Amino acid sequence: LWFSNSVLQYLKYTGNFDFVHKELWDTMQDAIERHIHGTMFNIHMDDDGLLLHGSRLTWMDASIDGKPVTPREGKAVEVQALWYNALKFMEVLSSKFGDDDQSQKYHLIAEKAKKSFNEKFWHSEEDYLFDVVNKDGSDQSLRPNQIIAACLDFSILDPKRREDVVNAVWEKLWGIYGLRSLSPDDPKYIGRYAGGFIDRDRAYHNGTVWAWLLGPFVTAFLKAKNYEAYWRRFAFENFLQPTFYEETRRAGLGTISEIFDGNPPHSPKGCVSQAWSVAEPLRAYIEDVLLIRPKWERRIFNLVNT
Numbered sequence: 001l002w003f004s005n006s007v008l009q010y011l012k013y014t015g016n017f018d019f020v021h022k023e024l025w026d027t028m029q030d031a032i033e034r035h036i037h038g039t040m041f042n043i044h045m046d047d048d049g050l051l052l053h054g055s056r057l058t059w060m061d062a063s064i065d066g067k068p069v070t071p072r073e074g075k076a077v078e079v080q081a082l083w084y085n086a087l088k089f090m091e092v093l094s095s096k097f098g099d100d101d102q103s104q105k106y107h108l109i110a111e112k113a114k115k116s117f118n119e120k121f122w123h124s125e126e127d128y129l130f131d132v133v134n135k136d137g138s139d140q141s142l143r144p145n146q147i148i149a150a151c152l153d154f155s156i157l158d159p160k161r162r163e164d165v166v167n168a169v170w171e172k173l174w175g176i177y178g179l180r181s182l183s184p185d186d187p188k189y190i191g192r193y194a195g196g197f198i199d200r201d202r203a204y205h206n207g208t209v210w211a212w213l214l215g216p217f218v219t220a221f222l223k224a225k226n227y228e229a230y231w232r233r234f235a236f237e238n239f240l241q242p243t244f245y246e247e248t249r250r251a252g253l254g255t256i257s258e259i260f261d262g263n264p265p266h267s268p269k270g271c272v273s274q275a276w277s278v279a280e281p282l283r284a285y286i287e288d289v290l291l292i293r294p295k296w297e298r299r300i301f302n303l304v305n306t
Contacts, residue, residue, distance in 0.1 A: 001035075001082035004028060008089050008153060008300075015296035021097055029102075032090055035083070036109070048120070049112030050075050051083045058145070060181070060205040064198055070205045074134025080117050081149035081156050084110055088154035092303050114156050122161065128168035142183035144173050144213050150220035153301075163224040169217065175209035177243050178277075179217055180262045182206045191263030193270070207262035208269070214243060215280025222288045236289045240281055256281065 007024055011017065035051060038044035042054040055073035062069040087110035094103035120138070121129045129146035132139040147169050149155065150162040157165065172183040182189050182205070190203035218235050225231035243256060251257045251268040256277040258270030286292050 001079065001086050003031070004086040004089055005082065005152065008085075009294070011300055012294035012297045015299065017096060020093070025093070025097065028090065028093075032086065032106075045109070046075070048116035049109055050080050050116050050120075053079060060143075060145070062201045062204045064201055069202055072132045072139075074132050074136075075120075076132050076145065077121060077129050078145040078148035080113065080121070081152055084113050084117065084156040085152040085154040087113065088304075092300070096303060117156050118158075118161075126168070127161075127164040129165060141186055141188070142168065142172050143181060144169055144179040144210070144217075147179070147213065147216045147220050151216040151223065155223075159224070162220065166217075166220050166224045170221070175260060175262060176264075176266045177214075177247055177257075177260045177268075178209045178211040179213040181208050181210060182262075184262065189262065192261050193259060194261075203262075204259075209260040209262055209266055211243065211247075211256050211258070211260070211274065211277035212280045214239060215284040218281070218284035219288050227288070227291060232289050232291065236285070240285055240289065243281055244285075 007020060007028065011020060035043060036045045041057055042052060043057070044052055046052045052075060053073070055071055056063060056068050058072050058076050058079065060070045060072060087106045091103050091106040091110060094100070094106060120133050123130055123138075123140060126140075126142075128142060129149060130138040131141045131143045131145055146165050149157055150165045155162060169179060172185065173180040180189075184191065184207070186206075189207045191207050193200055193203045193208045218239050221239070222231060222235055247256055247268065248254050252272030255273035257268035257272055258274035258277055260266040260268055287294070
């Protein structure tokens with residue numbers, strides 16, 4: 001599903017449909033069909049159009065003695081957002097490549113998934129998204145995974161709910177150099193990434209701040225603010241500037257660390273230079289703050305309405 005999104009970003013920058021059709025299209029179709037009909041690790045589409053999956057298949061995959069620290073088996077929130085994004089992209093590409101029947105098929109699945117998602121994942125009392133939904137109920141843990149649902153090109157949420165998600169994440173998960181992996185109000189929250197392997201693995205996705213989440217957060221925030229000039233300056237000064245100006249002089253010179261303590265002063269931890277910690281804040285700065293948008297973006301999304 002991330003690969004599908006990467007192809008979308010590639011097309012936004014290159015407009016090279018010929019390459020996608022010749023080199024990638026068969027693989028993309030096969031991947032989607034395997035998700036629909038079932039593949040490894042209990043991944044398959046449920047009757048409600050959403051994806052079911054096994055445990056330890058998301059980026060929150062730490063384990064202790066083989067048991068996941070953050071069990072997310074069932075339907076994880078960002079997986080569903082990526083699933084909808086992929087289905088809508090496949091709908092557009094199928095139409096572009098002349099297969100209207102397949103385009104309609106993906107359209108219908110996407111609409112069913114969107115309806116189910118908004119019915120099952122919205123925490124109406126708190127105005128944010130559940131982290132996981134499964135046969136045992138809904139995980140109400142306030143985690144940053146929901147920001148993916150608010151930042152993708154094909155968002156599974158309406159504008160009001162996207163803004164509510166941004167506000168909830170900003171209020172409870174903001175950690176200066178990224179987003180906390182769990183709200184400090186949660187009894188499972190661990191504010192310092194320290195100690196032995198077990199202690200650190202327990203904290204890894206239960207409070208630790210992740211720098212890569214700056215990118216999706218800034219994108220979702222500015223989408224909610226319609227990219228207005230005031231808010232773009234605000235986002236840079238409050239969300240990106242501390243990382244660009246401070247963190248690049250602390251742990252690894254000229255680069256950004258993997259993670260940070262959840263508690264102030266949010267000391268850098270993990271590896272001193274992490275690819276996605278560097279890439280995502282820079283992408284958000286270029287695309288969303290400076291508003292230097294991909295050359296082919298408008299043309300591609302015009303296909304959605306044709």
